Amino acid sequence: MRPMKLVALSLLALVAAAAALGWQQGWWRLPDRHNPFVPLVVDEPPNWLTSYKLARAQRDPAVCARLVRALPWRAEPLPDRRTGEGCGFKQAWRIAAMGEVAVGDTFAFSCPSVLALAMWQRHTLAGAAQRHFGEPVQRLRAASSRP
Known part of the structure; x- marks a missing residue:
């Protein structure tokens, strides 16, 4: 050598x-935000570890539920339910409001999807609405394939 x-x-x-x-x-x-062993904090600005922390929280039902309960949202857990072959709800939550953001009709999302929505709403949508329209998001509508 x-x-x-x-x-x-x-x-x-x-x-x-x-x-x-x-x-x-x-x-x-x-710092906690740069420590891969510290759990996700939804309000923390995203950094190079956010996707890792989000994926880890989404894989752990107890951590996911704890993070959803900590959101300033009107959300309630739904019982697991099978609606057909390969279909149903598992770790689902009914969302009635997203903090100050109203929702059209209540909607159900899986816990991992609620966390992803919270991150998007907090760190992408809120800033974009303020920049482009000069005001915060007022209402979010969810579209689905159900009749």
């Missing part, structure tokens, strides 16, 4: 060891 490569690898190993020691001793700590 060439001497410069050996020095670079040694320096990298030293930095990694110092970071691990600092983390273990509590001398250094990642």
